[in-house]
Amino acid sequence: MKIATFNVNSINTRLPRALDWIERAKPDAVVFQELKCVDEKFPASEFEDLGYNVAVHGQKTYNGVALLSKHPIDDLKKGLPGDKDDEQARYIEALICPDNAAPVRLCGLYAPNGNPAPGPKFDYKLKWLERLKKHAKKLLANEEAFILAGDFNVIPQAEDVYDPKGWKDDALFRPDSRAAFREILNLGLLDAIRQEDPKSTLYTFWDYQRGAWEKDHGLRIDHLLLSPQAADRFKKAGIDRAERGKEKPSDHVPVWVELR
């Protein structure tokens, strides 16, 4: 079973890229981030035509997440628990139920960027990650296979950024952000991409500016974190890096994991 995450940076602008990729990659389920549209504007039928069930948690102009699955989905939830006043669409969760394999709970997330830091946006980021940690703790108590998949907007360690010194004060790499990510990981989750390749630079994002792609000035900020029950089923993981070099690409590329 192949599960993927892809920050598309506007699903409507990215539709040709997203359809082309999904037809080649053939994930069983995928979560998209940064839809930048409301539910009604999500191009659901294009994905339904390829055999996917579609669930959307959209928002006008900003954020927005979706969950697509070739298998039936159950227990669909929209919005990260822990703050009923939070109106930003950054979280979607559902149980993926294949006919001939065990179910997997897929949690699609788009964590706040947090810049400029320090400031209110950075405070919101840290609070949001704290809420994610609380929720992950709850999910762990159920002892089921689940995956936190998405754009965490956190560079876990120096190997995951082309210029660690230059990024030391950025919200994506500040010690508080990395500590928040590490606390989630240290609940007992497996970073599937690092598991696959512990040493290489494994970037998932290259800025549109300053020729970042051409210079390979990338960041690793899109992650797949596996619960112990999911980690026991780990086969392999990967990054579809070539997508960044195509016509009208997103600034992120798809990241995926295969489970037994």
Place this chain on the structure above:
DNA sequence: ATGGTAGAAGGTCTA
């Protein structure tokens, strides 16, 4: 020190 790009939107804001 600044701006460089992309997207939604029709203001700037976000990244």
